[in-house]
Amino acid sequence: MREARGAKRVVKALRAAADLVWPADCAGCERELAGPLCGECRLALLGPVTRRESGAPRLVPADGGPALPVWSSAWYQGEVRRAIVAWKRQGRGELEWELRRAVARTAEAAGRVLAPISPAIAVVPVPSRWLRRLSRRGGTSAVLARAAAEALAGSGFEAVLADVLTRSSLSREQAGKSRQQRVAGREGTTGVRRPPPAPCLLVDDVLTTGATLLDAERALSRVGVQTLGAVVLAVSPAGSLDTRSAPN
């Protein structure tokens, strides 16, 4: 009896260890034995690379001026959303290769548009808030930015990874601000450690309202550096922000 229980414990421990190395379910649709991402979920992640900033209210200036272009190959919904959350929050590190590949492919496509504008590009990760940063060295956007910089260098750009932005914590950033400014939220929380050496391409995991990207663009502009656009893994579909639930 005791032996049987012991054997069961061993089997359970082995299964847990195997799951750590190679979880059995697809991170997007949870189908079994599909590896980190099944073919269908990979297709959803690797959709057509297009500009998808039009649904981000904060990126479209009220004065009708041009919006910051944001390229992506996926919408932040359904299986793509689940896969990104699994990578960021649930420790599914084996997804990193898939997500790096997606962002590299998007950066290459953005590069074809940006090539006539600048032969040199500084690829700048948009920092996550400091608490989240602690859980993954450099933050998820730094991992993605490295992949984007490599892809651009492979396409003939003078591309450098420039991890130069900082974001202050909420309590510090809000101190000394008026109520209206506090309500306005994240504005002014991004700092620049040193000006990047070339016009910038921002990299982040997900675009929602665009407030974070806009704040990064303004911070860089204050030190005299132009932002050419941004590359993200996925974009919240227009309208999903009001209802707080993305359609599936």
Ligand SMILES: [Zn+2]
């Ligand atoms: Zn799947």
